[in-house]
Amino acid sequence: AIGVPEPLSVFVDTYGTGLIPDKEILKIVKENFDFRPGMMTINLDLKRGGGRFLKTAAYGHFGRDDPDFTWEVVKPLKWEKPQA
Template sequence: AAYMARYIAKNLVAAGYARRCLVQLAYAIGVAEPVSLLIETYGTGTVPDEKLEAMVRGTFKLTPRGIIDSLDLRRPIYRQTAAYGHFGRAEPDFNWERVDQAQKLALFSA
């Protein structure tokens, strides 16, 4: 879920909806969809955080299966994450660092 939260936040910022963004996802055992989705833009958002939450739910697959498939997490890439961290690196295999959904998100404001 941390990878997906990072991916969502980066795409929201890249789409111009905020300069800073925190995404929190909470799950319960036996429930595929997140029981909670929180987006906090720290006052830098161009639309209300609640609207961003609705956009995210309509754009991203937030089930565990959806996260695995969207970020292609079944590949053996975790040795690369063992040193220097998981986030903020421009490794081509770190799909959670892509901003490929920014254009799709930007269509919501059009």
């Protein structure tokens, strides 16, 4: 919502295919990602200039191995794997 720093909701649904319960995945997401607009801008380096966004006009911007696409960098997560 406009004017609210945190998202009103974050939703996870693996449609029953996840090896980890959806509630646990949601907890991991909330603990590891800052969804405030300013922090997303900083974490993804979105204000950096140059023509990097022009590259997204052709062939899309997901799943490409390009160092300019900061949103494709895998982030190590803080997570305690449950013991079997």
